[in-house]
Amino acid sequence: MIDNHVSLPNSTSLSQRLHEQLGQLIQETQAGERLLSEPKLAKQLRVSRATLREAMRTFETQGFIHRRQGVGTFVVHPSGVIESGLEILESIHTMAQRIDLPVEMVSFEVGRRAADKKEAEILQLEPDANIVQVSWVMAAESRPVAFLVDILPEDILNAEEINENFNGSVLDLLARREDISLSNSRTEINAVAAKPEIARALGIQRGDVILVFEATLYSNQGRALDFSYSYFLPGYFRFHVNRRVG
Amino acid sequence: MIDNHVSLPNSTSLSQRLHEQLGQLIQETQAGERLLSEPKLAKQLRVSRATLREAMRTFETQGFIHRRQGVGTFVVHPSGVIESGLEILESIHTMAQRIDLPVEMVSFEVGRRAADKKEAEILQLEPDANIVQVSWVMAAESRPVAFLVDILPEDILNAEEINENFNGSVLDLLARREDISLSNSRTEINAVAAKPEIARALGIQRGDVILVFEATLYSNQGRALDFSYSYFLPGYFRFHVNRRVG
DNA sequence: CCTGTTCAGTTGTCAGACAACTTGATTTTG
DNA sequence: CAAAATCAAGTTGTCTGACAACTGAACAGG
Numbered sequence: 001m002i003d004n005h006v007s008l009p010n011s012t013s014l015s016q017r018l019h020e021q022l023g024q025l026i027q028e029t030q031a032g033e034r035l036l037s038e039p040k041l042a043k044q045l046r047v048s049r050a051t052l053r054e055a056m057r058t059f060e061t062q063g064f065i066h067r068r069q070g071v072g073t074f075v076v077h078p079s080g081v082i083e084s085g086l087e088i089l090e091s092i093h094t095m096a097q098r099i100d101l102p103v104e105m106v107s108f109e110v111g112r113r114a115a116d117k118k119e120a121e122i123l124q125l126e127p128d129a130n131i132v133q134v135s136w137v138m139a140a141e142s143r144p145v146a147f148l149v150d151i152l153p154e155d156i157l158n159a160e161e162i163n164e165n166f167n168g169s170v171l172d173l174l175a176r177r178e179d180i181s182l183s184n185s186r187t188e189i190n191a192v193a194a195k196p197e198i199a200r201a202l203g204i205q206r207g208d209v210i211l212v213f214e215a216t217l218y219s220n221q222g223r224a225l226d227f228s229y230s231y232f233l234p235g236y237f238r239f240h241v242n243r244r245v246g
Numbered sequence: 247m248i249d250n251h252v253s254l255p256n257s258t259s260l261s262q263r264l265h266e267q268l269g270q271l272i273q274e275t276q277a278g279e280r281l282l283s284e285p286k287l288a289k290q291l292r293v294s295r296a297t298l299r300e301a302m303r304t305f306e307t308q309g310f311i312h313r314r315q316g317v318g319t320f321v322v323h324p325s326g327v328i329e330s331g332l333e334i335l336e337s338i339h340t341m342a343q344r345i346d347l348p349v350e351m352v353s354f355e356v357g358r359r360a361a362d363k364k365e366a367e368i369l370q371l372e373p374d375a376n377i378v379q380v381s382w383v384m385a386a387e388s389r390p391v392a393f394l395v396d397i398l399p400e401d402i403l404n405a406e407e408i409n410e411n412f413n414g415s416v417l418d419l420l421a422r423r424e425d426i427s428l429s430n431s432r433t434e435i436n437a438v439a440a441k442p443e444i445a446r447a448l449g450i451q452r453g454d455v456i457l458v459f460e461a462t463l464y465s466n467q468g469r470a471l472d473f474s475y476s477y478f479l480p481g482y483f484r485f486h487v488n489r490r491v492g
Numbered sequence: 493c494c495t496g497t498t499c500a501g502t503t504g505t506c507a508g509a510c511a512a513c514t515t516g517a518t519t520t521t522g
Numbered sequence: 523c524a525a526a527a528t529c530a531a532g533t534t535g536t537c538t539g540a541c542a543a544c545t546g547a548a549c550a551g552g
Contacts, residue, residue, distance in 0.1 A: 014536080031468025037502060048537045050296050053503090057303040063430035066466045069503045070544035076429045077464045086435075087333065089489035175491070182491040183322045184309030189332075189485045191437035191457035191478075209455045211437035215489075218323045220312045222277025232437075239435045241487055243335035243461075245421070245428040260505080283533060294506045299534090315534045316513030 018047055018055045026064055026075055035065070035073040062087065063244040085240045089185045089217075091169035092138060092146060092230070095237070101140050105168050107201070108136040110159050115151075122216055123153050123224045130154040134162055134170055137201050140236060147201045147231040156180070156225050170226060171217070180219055187215040189239075198231050209234055264293055264301045272310055275321040281311070283318065308333065309490040331486045335431045335463075337415035338384060338392060338476070341483070347386050351414050353447070354382040356405050361397075368462055369399050369470045376400040380408055380416055383447050386482060390448045393477040402426070402471050416472060417463070426465055433461040435485075444477050455480055 022045070025035070035041060038056075042049040056073065059065045067073045096103045115123065115131045123131070131151050138146040150170040157173065165173055175182055190212050199206045210231050217226040268291070271281070281287060288298040302319065305311045313319045342349045361369065361377045369377070377397050384392040396416040403419065411419055421428055436458050445452040456477050463472040 031464075039502090050299075050538090051536055053296075054300055054303050054535095057300050058307045061304045061307040066429055067503065068545080070501080071546080072502060074466065075468070076466060077432070077468050085432075086487045086489055088492045090492050183312055184491060185489045186323070186331075187487050187489055189435055189457070189487065191455045191480045193455045209437045209439045211435070211457075218277075220320065220322060222321065222323050234437045241332045241433045241435065243332055243431045243433055245430060246334045246336050285533090296507090297505055300504095313534065314514080316515080316532080318514095318533060 014047070015051070015055065018045060018051065019058065021045055022052075022055050022059065026059060029075040031075055031077050033075050035075065037072065061244075063242050085242050086187070087242065089171070089187075091171040092148065093168040093172065096138075096140070101236075103138050103140050103145075103168075106137045106139045106144065108134075108166070110134050110162050110166075112154070112159055119151055119227060122227050123151070125153055132157060132159055132162065134166070136168070138168070144202045145233045145236040147198055149229040151227045152225065170228070174217070174225060180225065181221075182225070183218050183220045183222075185215045185217045187213050189213055194231075202231065202233060204233070211237075211239075260293070261297070261301065264291060264297065265304065267291055268298075268301050268305065272305060272321055277321055277323050279321050281319040281321065307490070309488050331488050332433070333488065335417070335433075337417040338394065339414040339418065342384075342386070347482075349384050349386050349391075349414075352383045352385045352390065354380075354412070356380050356408050356412075358400070358405055365397055365473060368473050369397070371399055378403060378405055378408065380412070382414070384414070391479045391482040393444055393447045395475040397473045398471065416474070420463070420471060426471065428471070429464050429466045429468075431461045431463045433459050435459055440477075448477065448479055450479070457483075457485075 029035065036044065038049050038052060042052045045052065047055075056065065056067070060067060064076055065073055066076050090098075093103070111133045112130060113133065114128045115125055117127065119125075119131060120127050120129060125131070130153075132154055133149065133151050135147070135149040137144050138148065152170070157170070162170075162173070167173075171182075174180060192210050192212050193207045194202065194204055194210045196206050198210060199208060202210075211234055212232070213228075213230040215226075215228050215230065216224050217228070219225050275281065282290065284295050284298060284302075288295040291298065293301075302311065302313070306313060310322055311319055312322050336344075339349070357379045358376060359379065360374045361371055363373065365371075365377060366373050366375060371377070376399075378400055379395065379397050381393070381395040383390050384394065398416070403416070408416075408419070413419075417428075420426060438456050438458050439453045440448065440450055440456045442452050444456060445454060448456075457480055458478070459474075459476040461472075461474045461476065462470050463474070465471050
C-alpha cells in the first residue's frame with residue numbers, strides 16, 4: 001500500500017478524487033442509512049478527517065447528506081444521479097450526450113453589432129461597444145427542440161474564432177480557452193409565449209409555450225463573459241433543482 | 247475579550263454565526279477582490295482555520311468564492327443577495343414577504359382522497375392509500391398570481407390540522423412541527439399551457455403560458471413528505487439559479 | 493414502572509505543523 | 523545587458539492528535 005504522505009503531483013487531484021469517491025459512496029447508500037463514522041471513513045479513504053469533513057460539507061451544502069452531532073451522518077436522498085440538476089452548468093450539447101439524445105445543429109448564425117443598453121449593462125461594457133452574437137437551433141429527431149443565443153463582448157471571442165471552432169456550444173469553447181477561467185452562471189428561469197422569430201426558429205406557432213433561461217456567465221475574476229437566452233420546447237428536457245430547506 | 251474556549255451552549259450556533267459573518271463579508275467584498283488569508287481571517291473571526299475552511303467550502307460549493315492554492319481566495323460574484331435563488335427552499339409566502347409584495351389567499355380547499363398511481367409512487371405509499379390535498383390561489387394586488395397544490399400522506403398532516411393552522415404555506419406548517427425535520431426538495435421546472443382548471447383558478451385563458459414547479463419534499467430520514475404543483479403567472483416572480491461550472 | 497446516571501460512540505472544534513504552490517525579487521549566468 | 527535560475531515570503535492544501543459537546547442506550551436505584 002502506498003503511504004499518502006509521499007509527494008504526489010498535486011494538481012487538486014486529491015480533493016477531486018475524494019469528492020468522487022465520496023459521491024459514489026453516497027449514491028450507493030440508501031436514503032436514511034448512516035455513513036461510517038468520520039474517523040473510520042477517513043482511514044478507509046486514506047485522507048485526514050479534516051479533509052474528509054471538507055468534502056462532506058460540499059455534499060451537505062447540496063442537501064445530499066445530513067450530519068447530526070453525537071449521532072452520525074445520514075444519506076438523505078441519492079435520487080439517481082448526484083449533481084445532474086441545474087446547479088451544475090453544462091452545455092446543452094453535453095447534457096444531450098449524457099442522456100443519449102442524438103442532436104444536430106440545423107441552423108447557425110454569427111453576427112457582430114453594437115450592444116444595446118441592457119446587454120452593455122450586463123456585460124459591463126461601455127454603451128455601443130461591439131458584441132458578437134451566436135445563435136443556433138438544436139434539433140433532435142429532425143425536430144427543433146431548442147433555440148440558443150449567446151452574446152459576448154468582442155474581446156472575449158471574435159467571430160473568426162467561432163466560425164473555426166464552434167461545435168454546438170459557446171460554453172465548451174470558452175472552457176477550452178487557457179486564458180480565461182469560468183466560474184459560475186446566474187440563470188433566470190421563466191415561461192413565455194413564443195415571439196414570432198422564436199416561433200419561426202422552432203417551427204411552432206406564435207404564442208406557443210416556451211421555457212426560457214436567461215443566463216450570465218462569470219469568470220473567476222468576476223467579469224461577465226457571456227449573456228445568453230436559451231429557449232426550450234417543453235417536454236424534451238427535464239430540468240430540476242435540489243433545494244435545501246433554509 | 248472573551249476566550250472562545252469557554253463552554254457556550256452549542257446549538258450549532260457557532261457554525262451558523264460563522265456562516266453568516268462570512269456571507270456578509272463576501273457580500274461586502276467586490277467581485278474579483280481577494281479575501282484576507284485564512285490564518286488572519288480565522289483569527290479575526292475567532293475560529294480555527296479548519297472550521298473557517300469548512301464554512302468557506304459552502305460558499306465555494308455555491309460558486310461565490312474561488313480558491314487558488316498559493317495565491318488566495320477571491321470573491322467571484324456577490325451579485326446582490328447571496329442565497330436568494332432557488333437553491334434555498336422557502337415558501338412562496340416567505341418569498342413574497344421578502345420582496346415586500348402584499349399577498350392574500352383568495353381561495354382555499356382541503357380534500358381527502360385515494361392517491362393515484364403517480365402520487366403513490368412518489369410519496370412511497372401503497373396504492374390507494376389516502377392523501378390530503380391542499381390547494382389555494384395566491385393573489386397580489388387583487389390579481390391571482392399563483393396556484394398552489396400540495397399533496398401529502400394522511401399520516402403526515404391531517405385535514406383538521408390544516409384547517410386550524412394553515413396560513414398560506416404547507417412548508418411553514420411542516421417546518422414548525424417538532425416531530426419531523428425537513429431536508430430538501432427536488433423541484434422540476436417546466437413551462438406549460440394552462441389547463442382549463444388552472445386557467446379558471448388564475449383567471450386567464452386556457453392555453454396561456456404558465457411556469458410550473460413540480461416538487462417533492464424530503465425529510466432528513468429520506469421520506470417523501472409532500473408532493474406539490476406550483477403554477478406561476480410569468481412576470482410576477484423572478485426565479486434564478488446559481489450554476490457552477492462543472 | 494419511572495428516573496436519573498453512566499458510558500461508549502459520534503460529530504464539532506481547536507492548535508500547530510508541514511507540504512505544495514504562486515509570485516515577485518534577487519542572483520547568477522551567458 | 524538580458525535571460526535564466528534561484529530564493530524568499532506568503533498563500534492554500536493536508537495531516538495529526540487532541541478535547542468538547544452531544545446523543546442514545548444500558549444500567550442502577552427509587
